[in-house]
Amino acid sequence: MxxxxxxxxxxxxxxxxxxxxxxxxxxxxxxxxxxxxxxxxxxxxxxxxxxxxxxxxxxxxxxxxxxxxxxxxxxxxxxxxxxxxxxxxxxxxxxxxxxxxxxxxxxxxxxxxxxxxxxxxxxxxxxxxxxxxxxxxxxxxxxxxxxxxxxxxxxxxxxxxxxxxxxxxxxxxxxxxxxxxxxxxxxxxxxxxxxxxxxxxxxxxxxxxxxxxxxxxxxxxxxxxxxxxxxxxxxxxxxxxxxxxxxxxxxxIDYEVYDPVKDESLYQNYSARNFRSEKIKNKRGLQKQLGLEVNDKKFMIGIISRLTDQKGLDLIDWVMSGICDQNVQLVVVGTGEPQYENMFKHYQWIMSERVSANIFYSDDLAHKLYAAADALLMPSRFEPCGLAQLMALRYGTVPIVRETGGLKDTVQPYNEYEKTGTGFTFANYNADEMLYVINYAKRIYFEHKREWNQMIERGMNTDFSxxxxxxxxxxxxxxxxx
CATH class of the missing domain: 3.40.50.2000 (Glycogen Phosphorylase B;)
Structure with a gap:
């Protein structure tokens, strides 16, 4: 031995x-x-x-x-x-x-x-x-x-x-x-x-x-x-x-701890078989908990992160008004550098119906957001591995990531012609390129729901245990x- x-x-x-x-x-x-x-x-x-x-x-x-x-x-x-x-x-x-x-x-x-x-x-x-x-x-x-x-x-x-x-x-x-x-x-x-x-x-x-x-x-x-x-x-x-x-x-990631089938933090448990009807109940529950409009048609983007330079938050700041249009709800969970904590607090203050800034770390709230969000945004400057995108895939939340480090290795970019991919990616550290990809993800979500759900299913069936x-x-x- x-x-x-x-x-x-x-x-x-x-x-x-x-x-x-x-x-x-x-x-x-x-x-x-x-x-x-x-x-x-x-x-x-x-x-x-x-x-x-x-x-x-x-x-x-x-x-x-x-x-x-x-x-x-x-x-x-x-x-x-x-x-x-x-x-x-x-x-x-x-x-x-x-x-x-x-x-x-x-x-x-x-x-x-x-x-x-x-x-x-x-x-x-x-x-x-x-x-x-x-x-x-x-x-x-x-x-x-x-x-x-x-x-x-x-x-x-x-x-x-x-x-x-x-x-x-x-x-x-x-x-x-x-x-x-x-x-x-x-x-x-x-x-x-x-x-x-x-x-x-x-x-x-x-x-x-x-x-x-x-x-x-x-x-x-x-x-x-x-x-x-x-x-x-x-x-x-x-x-x-x-x-x-x-x-x-x-x-x-630990597939026992991160399991939408039996996660006790969730409003509604679900699996790769029944997420089409059950996952949405988590969005409604979190919208209600956070004081956001309870509306199935909102595209909910989650950010679960340390709020530091490494995580690409300056890109988000640059195009925030473009991200948070009338169809989007952005939910942030995390703590970090004061400039980014204050940035998200500011956006919540001026766009309270669209932005929920939870500037603390709660494992329970993070699990709820993994299940509730439609997409998880990770525009990192560099990312040795990253775990949040793996948890998002496990919970059927589509990652939108920059192609760096472990993000590139774990998120296969969506190809609408070949009907492949588990998320959306962009290559350059550039806010406009990021916004373009977020808008592309929104278009697939709103106009091609079947393809979106197939992408969720592929993501939930990948094995990153x-x-x-x-x-x-x-x-x-x-x-x-x-």
């Missing part, structure tokens, strides 16, 4: 700020338990809900040296088995207390340097020697670096392979060399341009990408994009150099440990 260890900063159901948590919480359950013993290490944040914390078992504790710190630092290990997977929680109240998992960048750098070293130091203590350590994003970026340097002389750590998965290349864990060298105690030779140094600073993710045995990212298109300067965030040269140890494996992706990861683990 192969032993696999996931190392990450968040994981559902314990702690979540984004899609990373969904991956780390769902993927381990998809592997064949007779062939793979998959375990997960995350920090023991005090903001993890008490319903889980109360079930944690104390394993042990010890003290660990860390760079310039005079006193060894406390390392506690807690444990919980949840849905068949063993989770370890690294306890240190100084680093992991507070109401949120992340804080200031300087402090986050320090705590995830600590976390990366601890993730290795606990392994002999818990008597678990993984064949593969699967690290996620910059917060675990120093795990391969510690493994191949400070831990390399310990026979316990020999022959362990490391995979580094990039969920979003924009976030890299960058700080000055002196500070990171001091915090970690890593040797001088690591801080050179071919290793951790990055434009005279130190870069934690870069270290992980240099020292990992293999690199994955979360869609095939994004794996190609990040090797180009526009998407490469300064690391495109390194990623081109490691091209032969780099691939994209699509994220999936985790099982397909898990098989690709299994093949990669086997390849590395042959």
């Amino acid at each position: 192969k032993k696999i260890l996931f190392v990450a900063s968040e994981c559902v159901p314990f702690i979540k700020t984004g899609g990373l948590a969904d991956v780390v919480g769902t993927l381990p359950k998809m592997f064949n338990p007779e062939k793979y013993d998959v375990r997960v290490i995350i920090p023991n944040y005090t903001c993890i809900p008490e319903q889980y914390r109360s079930q944690f078992e104390y394993v042990t504790h010890f003290y660990m040296d860390m760079g310039w710190f005079q006193e060894p630092l406390h390392v506690g290990i807690m444990k919980m088995v949840y849905e068949g997977i063993t989770y370890y929680f690294i306890d240190n109240e100084y680093y992991f207390s507070g109401w949120a998992p992340y804080g200031t960048m300087r402090f986050d750098i320090e705590k995830f340097c600590f976390f990366s070293k601890v993730a290795l130091a606990v392994l002999p203590v818990i008597d678990f020697k993984p064949d593969v350590i699967h690290c996620h994003d910059w917060q675990a970026g120093l795990v391969p670096v510690f493994l191949k340097s400070l831990f390399s002389s310990n026979s316990f750590f020999r022959n362990i392979k490391v995979i580094m998965t990039i969920h979003n290349l924009k976030f890299q864990g960058i700080w000055d060399v002196k500070t990171i060298k001091g915090i970690t105690g890593l040797p001088e030779y690591l801080f050179t341009p071919d290793k951790l140094e990055y434009y005279k600073d130190a870069n934690m993710l870069k270290g992980g990408l240099v020292y990992a045995d293999y690199i994955t990212t979360v869609s095939e298109t994004y794996a190609g994009e990040i090797q180009m300067p526009y998407y490469g965030e300064g690391l495109d040269g390194l990623l081109r150099a490691r091209n032969h140890e780099l691939c994209g494996i699509l994220n999936g 985790w099982r397909t992706s898990a098989k690709k990861y299994e093949a990669l683990y086997d390849q590395l440990t042959w």
